[in-house]
Amino acid sequence: MQDIAIEVHNLWFKYKYSNEWALKNINITIRKGESIVILGENGSGKTTLIKHFNGLLKPSRGSVKVLGIDTRQASVAQLSRKVGIVFQNPFHQFFSETVWDEVAFALYNFGYTEKEIKDRVEGTLKLLGLYKYKNKSPFTLSGGEMRRLALASILVYDPEIIVLDEPTVGQDARNKQKLAELIKLMVDMKKTVIVVTHDIEFAIENFPRVIVLSKGEVIADGPPNQIIYDDIIVKKSRIIRPPIISLLLRLREVCNVSIDYSKVKFEDIANYIKGLAGGG
Amino acid sequence: MTEAIKVENLTFYYEGESEPALKNVNLTINEGEYVVITGPSGSGKSTLCRTFNGLIPHFYKGKMIGEVYVKGLRVRDHPVKELSKVVGMVFQEPENQILTLTVEQEIAFGLENLGYPPDIIRDKVDEVLNIMGISHLKDKVTFELSGGELQKVAVAAILAMNPDILVFDEPTSNMDPQSALDFLKYTVKINKEYKKTIIITEHRLDYIIPYASKIIVLNEGEIVALGDPRKVLIENTLEHIGVSVPQIPFLFKKLRDAIPCREAPLTIDEALELLVERLAGHSYRSS
Numbered sequence: 084m085q086d087i088a089i090e091v092h093n094l095w096f097k098y099k100y101s102n103e104w105a106l107k108n109i110n111i112t113i114r115k116g117e118s119i120v121i122l123g124e125n126g127s128g129k130t131t132l133i134k135h136f137n138g139l140l141k142p143s144r145g146s147v148k149v150l151g152i153d154t155r156q157a158s159v160a161q162l163s164r165k166v167g168i169v170f171q172n173p174f175h176q177f178f179s180e181t182v183w184d185e186v187a188f189a190l191y192n193f194g195y196t197e198k199e200i201k202d203r204v205e206g207t208l209k210l211l212g213l214y215k216y217k218n219k220s221p222f223t224l225s226g227g228e229m230r231r232l233a234l235a236s237i238l239v240y241d242p243e244i245i246v247l248d249e250p251t252v253g254q255d256a257r258n259k260q261k262l263a264e265l266i267k268l269m270v271d272m273k274k275t276v277i278v279v280t281h282d283i284e285f286a287i288e289n290f291p292r293v294i295v296l297s298k299g300e301v302i303a304d305g306p307p308n309q310i311i312y313d314d315i316i317v318k319k320s321r322i323i324r325p326p327i328i329s330l331l332l333r334l335r336e337v338c339n340v341s342i343d344y345s346k347v348k349f350e351d352i353a354n355y356i357k358g359l360a361g362g363g
Numbered sequence: 364m365t366e367a368i369k370v371e372n373l374t375f376y377y378e379g380e381s382e383p384a385l386k387n388v389n390l391t392i393n394e395g396e397y398v399v400i401t402g403p404s405g406s407g408k409s410t411l412c413r414t415f416n417g418l419i420p421h422f423y424k425g426k427m428i429g430e431v432y433v434k435g436l437r438v439r440d441h442p443v444k445e446l447s448k449v450v451g452m453v454f455q456e457p458e459n460q461i462l463t464l465t466v467e468q469e470i471a472f473g474l475e476n477l478g479y480p481p482d483i484i485r486d487k488v489d490e491v492l493n494i495m496g497i498s499h500l501k502d503k504v505t506f507e508l509s510g511g512e513l514q515k516v517a518v519a520a521i522l523a524m525n526p527d528i529l530v531f532d533e534p535t536s537n538m539d540p541q542s543a544l545d546f547l548k549y550t551v552k553i554n555k556e557y558k559k560t561i562i563i564t565e566h567r568l569d570y571i572i573p574y575a576s577k578i579i580v581l582n583e584g585e586i587v588a589l590g591d592p593r594k595v596l597i598e599n600t601l602e603h604i605g606v607s608v609p610q611i612p613f614l615f616k617k618l619r620d621a622i623p624c625r626e627a628p629l630t631i632d633e634a635l636e637l638l639v640e641r642l643a644g645h646s647y648r649s650s
Contacts (some may be wrong), residue, residue: 124539124540124541124542125509125510125511125538125539125542126509225404225405226404227404227405228404252536252537253404253533253536253566254404255402255403255404255566255605255606255607256403256605256606256607257403257605258404258605259607260605281539281540283540284610321539321540321541322540323540323541323544325610326569326609326610326611326631327610327611327614329631330611330614330631330634330635330638333631333635334635334638334639337635337639338638338639338642340642349610349613353613353614353617353618356614356618356638357617357618357621359638359642360618360621360622360638360641360642361621361641
């Protein structure tokens with residue numbers, strides 16, 4: 084199928100020397116241009132799953148196809164050109180002396196011209212607000228800046244599918260806002276964006292589709308409202324609801340107010356409560 | 364009330380930097396307080412924490428103007444080793460401060476160094492494991508633990524040294540929400556039941572702000588707000604500098620016209636009470 088970015092079919096995975104399945108019968112189809120978020124507590128299998136998207140891990144059973152290619156038939160290097168993954172600990176992936184060289188590295192490997200390398204690196208560093216640090220060592224950056232640098236070194240070679248593992252950790256509200264805008268921009272550019280996060284507010288404010296993993300299984304896959312109002316899913320995945328949603332549910336309990344379950348965003352619920360309370 | 368920490372006209376430049384990381388900071392933290400420090404990335408939160416146990420100026424070199432006193436001790440005059448008996452520090456990555464193989468050894472390590480007899484050490488280890496709710500981890504190997512468990516071990520090891528003040532610098536960044544919430548409850552317990560002064564920098568303000576006696580807001584190395592969280596959070600300071608306001612107080616800023624309040628509610632229960640009261644009054648009037 085032309086419009087499918089990633090197709091995970093009956094995927095089972097067990098780490099070597101482990102007796103337990105880390106992933107159990109996962110079935111997910113992600114279309115090109117989708118932006119999705121994967122939620123789940125530590126140890127639920129999120130990182131194990133995304134490592135299948137560029138072939139770092141291969142299925143024990145079942146299959147993973149990336150842009151139509153079965154990951155068992157391709158090398159990590161081939162898949163990495165199409166799927167850029169930014170992992171959780173950015174400092175584990177830096178090795179260059181300057182921010183500029185770090186971002187340019189992949190482009191030299193892919194054989195781009197000097198002119199193109201210069202244009203792309205400059206553009207990407209500016210996009211992520213890192214241009215002023217171009218001559219600094221990556222290791223002198225703050226945690227939040229390191230995360231953006233890791234993202235820059237992926238974005239610069241323009242992969243079709245972008246996977247971000249916990250991109251909001253250590254980012255303040257303003258940087259989270261910028262990250263959300265950047266994800267929108269990538270989606271506008273027809274990229275497929277997959278974000279793994281614990282940040283429930285970030286997830287439901289910015290993504291139309293949420294996949295919830297628990298103990299290696301997909302326990303929900305749908306729009307955020309289907310997840311956040313579902314007591315069973317919330318309990319099973321140990322999600323903590325945003326305070327405003329907990330408040331709304333308590334308000335329904337105590338005052339019997341009706342709830343519009345299609346609304347999940349802070350602004351929408353705040354306006355609804357404002358309407359109930361009346362102005363002035 | 365006795366002062367736990369007093370900072371007077373503190374300005375600090377890291378070596379080789381022309382911009383100060385902290386600019387003319389003044390604050391007082393009393394014994395038994397639970398203080399939350401917040402601010403955008405790079406606003407000086409970690410730098411300020413480092414002055415509380417003398418890492419600044421003894422370990423991180425630079426130019427320090429002004430003074431920091433910890434339980435009356437001027438940090439300039441006392442080495443980190445001495446200050447660490449009074450102030451314990453917990454960082455973002457517990458891996459960096461875990462030294463030994465088993466949980467029990469990890470906690471006993473500091474006490475052994477201070478020359479305590481073995482039976483006292485054993486009692487003390489059991490006591491702090493119990494406080495942190497991790498007695499079941501006593502014989503575990505530290506590298507088998509989850510991030511949340513490891514962070515509790517790090518705190519237990521510090522509690523064993525019995526400092527009066529504990530400073531946490533983004534202790535839950537690497538935990539999932541349930542683990543973070545669970546961990547933060549223990550910081551509250553240490554404060555309430557064991558009367559320790561707690562100072563914490565944390566992004567998840569929603570969870571902890573109801574327990575805070577004071578909030579300190581930093582921006583570009585300066586204190587831009589300081590005081591009772593109920594009063595600070597009803598102002599617009601946090602939004603202006605790009606820090607997210609916890610949802611409950613933020614909601615009530617939006618409801619200002621309908622439900623005016625001079626102090627922000629901090630918990631879901633408080634918010635519910637105000638709303639129920641308003642809704643009851645509202646339907647009464649309109650019926």
